[in-house]
Amino acid sequence: AEALLQSLRGQENVTKDGRHIDVFANVGSVADVGLALQSDAGGVGLFRSEFLYLENSDYPTEGEQFAAYKAAGEILAGRRVIIRTLDIGADKQIGYFQLPKEENPALGYRAIRLCLDREEMFKTQLRAILCASAFGNLAIMVPMVISVEEVRRVKTLLDGLKAELREQGVKFDEGIPLGIMIETPAAALIADELAQEVDFFSIGTNDLTQYTLAIDRQNAQLESLYDPHHKAILRLICRVVESAHQAGIWVGVCGELGADLSLTETFLALGVDELSVSPGRVLAVRRQVRACDLSRREEILAAIGR
Numbered sequence: 001a002e003a004l005l006q007s008l009r010g011q012e013n014v015t016k017d018g019r020h021i022d023v024f025a026n027v028g029s030v031a032d033v034g035l036a037l038q039s040d041a042g043g044v045g046l047f048r049s050e051f052l053y054l055e056n057s058d059y060p061t062e063g064e065q066f067a068a069y070k071a072a073g074e075i076l077a078g079r080r081v082i083i084r085t086l087d088i089g090a091d092k093q094i095g096y097f098q099l100p101k102e103e104n105p106a107l108g109y110r111a112i113r114l115c116l117d118r119e120e121m122f123k124t125q126l127r128a129i130l131c132a133s134a135f136g137n138l139a140i141m142v143p144m145v146i147s148v149e150e151v152r153r154v155k156t157l158l159d160g161l162k163a164e165l166r167e168q169g170v171k172f173d174e175g176i177p178l179g180i181m182i183e184t185p186a187a188a189l190i191a192d193e194l195a196q197e198v199d200f201f202s203i204g205t206n207d208l209t210q211y212t213l214a215i216d217r218q219n220a221q222l223e224s225l226y227d228p229h230h231k232a233i234l235r236l237i238c239r240v241v242e243s244a245h246q247a248g249i250w251v252g253v254c255g256e257l258g259a260d261l262s263l264t265e266t267f268l269a270l271g272v273d274e275l276s277v278s279p280g281r282v283l284a285v286r287r288q289v290r291a292c293d294l295s296r297r298e299e300i301l302a303a304i305g306r
């Protein structure tokens with residue numbers, strides 16, 4: 001691994017025929033951010049902020065969150081860090097949230113639904129990210145979106161918080177990008193409209209597979225049916241990329257599928273701009289990109305029915 005790292009360090013992630021793609025890392029703690037850097041990832045494509053809430057016995061304060069986001073930005077020293085806003089609920093339960101018991105948690109009260117419902121808690125997180133954006137190359141990403149309305153509500157909250165910070169003379173990045181995860185079939189199918197509202201997309205194939213195939217990703221009995229290679233998923237990804245590019249925004253893949261080397265060439269052929277994978281997979285994906293040749297592009301697209 002060390003030899004591989006050395007041979008790839010500083011090398012561009014480019015295919016044999018010259019197409020570039022960003023390879024970023026998914027992290028779930030500040031310590032992981034160091035790992036991302038060690039593996040020479042171009043940035044952090046998914047910073048799962050849940051750990052801040054899971055580690056605590058009460059809601060993390062704005063100051064605690066600020067410190068973590070600032071540290072991530074500083075460690076990455078100018079490389080992009082995409083902070084995903086709280087994605088709690090479903091399989092991730094926290095006692096002090098006192099969430100109601102649900103028949104179908106995966107189809108229930110989670111992520112952006114919960115955040116828009118608990119506005120003060122959500123604003124605390126957004127303010128912490130905005131304040132930390134003065135110290136690094138941060139971006140905000142919202143999980144589990146199903147509608148334009150949700151995105152507009154997030155933007156209204158952000159606009160209000162930015163106005164307050166300006167008034168108080170607190171520095172933040174005025175141009176901080178806002179993106180969303182595309183991980184529900186609804187979001188994938190209205191990606192053209194969503195693309196008008198945000199700066200980037202990141203496709204969450206773990207949930208997109210779960211919701212498209214109607215298969216609980218936690219259900220061991222259905223594991224053999226949980227197939228992210230299903231044509232339905234690949235066709236959705238293809239549509240999302242087209243919608244993003246038509247609107248002039250970039251699109252990445254941050255679900256586990258992004259690290260699937262048998263699909264690297266397909267993602268490149270579809271036009272995906274970024275792959276964000278666990279730190280331990282960064283080098284393998286970077287090496288695979290350099291082995292790809294997109295002269296077979298038409299064939300690859302035909303295979304998924306495009």
Ligand code: PEP
Nearest residue numbers: 183204205206207254255
């Ligand atoms: C996904 O759903 O693909 C994703 C990256 O988010 P998580 O696995 O945290 O739900």
Ligand code: MG
Nearest residue numbers: 183204206207
């Ligand atoms: Mg998800």
